[in-house]
Amino acid sequence: MRLFLILLIGLVSLTACSNDPNDSFIKSTEETHLLLAATSSMSHVLPDVIEAFEEENPYITITVDYGPSGELAQQIQQGAPVDLFISGNQEWMDMLADQSMIVADSRTNFATNQLVFAGTAGEDVSISSLEALQQGTFDKIVLGQPETSPVGTYAKQALQSANLWEPLSDSFLYAKDLAQVVTFIESGKVDAGFVYYSDVIETDRVEMIFPVDSELHNSIEFPAAITTISTNHADSNRFITYLKSDEAATILEEHGFNRE
Template sequence: MKRLLSMIVMMCFVLAIVGCGMISDKTKDQKITIQAAASLKGALTELSDNYKKAHHLSDDQIAINFAGSGTLRQQIEQGAPASLFISADEKNMKMLEEKDLMTDVKPFVTNELVLVVPKDGSKVTLEQLPTVKRIVLGNPDTVPAGNYGKQVLTKLGMWEQVEPNVVYAKDVKAVTAAISQGAGDAGFIYKTDAIAAGDAVQISSITSADSHDPVIYPIGIIKKYDNELARDFYKYVTSPEGQQILEKYGFTKG
């Protein structure tokens, strides 16, 4: 009877550990770096913090490098020791897939492109952009939001007209900062960045879905640095629990 009781206690202990989200001893010693689009900063930071807390990991076991997707893609191509890549567009991910550097690629979340102005500035429509003195745009070569913005302006037939007034920024966070600080009169960012900025900026116009490529964020595992921790974190952020946190920041399921 005493032996049976001891076995029951032990089983309950094991179940309790599992319930607390413990992972294997091997995984507990692993580290990963995530290459993520700058617009994911708030959501992915919370996801990472929650995961580390649930699995009793140290802060340095999950590092996140936020930047423009093109810049991150170039770093991966050059051998940056990263295990996961979340791009703000499909183009940069496909370029890595073509080089056989990625696995388990799938849509992660979607977003919307909006035009913002300073909180105390006058709202402008997309058609009024030729009258704006300083339009802040992420570098279209490395920042998907900048490329989407250029697509909008091109479709409206005004890119050549407004290009002399365009000020380029390294990523959408920099665009948001420029507008909030009055260093620009209007800029293209994601809806999620506008939400995160609070009353620092105001949405002036929402771009139509047919004015630019779909804003789809794919996620994938980088083959060279694939490990158990990377796969478990990948599973967590794409789970219903992870998606709930992403939705809180304004993203929608991919």
């Protein structure tokens, strides 16, 4: 009987300490706090997604740190105590995966978006393609830093594919991240810039001029994953699973994203 009790206690201890993301059936009975590092392009939609998730999981609280995907990935690389990471592209998630800094089985794509060329609301602009930018209609075009901001990376890819990156380079103004791009357009400090469709529908101060041909750039996908630094893989995996749910998809679509 004593041996049986020792084995039973040991099994319970191992189960409670498991970091396997597939152990999502293990439900914590204590308050859990998770830190999520997320691309700034999700700053409008994630609060609603998290609120709905926390209503279903009242013992879990999620705090979000928004920023350019590249900077967030580098912070995780340097040991930031992050449980979950949502990137605005695959490149930065790949970097962390190559360094074994995310739980491979937890990685999932849960949303997509559309790159658009947009300007300050109320301006009368009648162009419909990247090629028309060569007409010199815009003196200042803002885009995110291609090195760290995915929306800037996609914009650069599209412009390079259209052979416009060099010809228009004198017109470019670089912003730290997507949020700053939107702010510049809203304020009228620039003539136009590259944002996502989801940004246009979140403000009445920005209008889409034309959608960018999606074949000119990599697919705009939003991957999420659990970091290997996280000490709570089970509850982190609950959130990953929720991102793929019908409830989350409805919220994402309301904010201009598409379900993966």
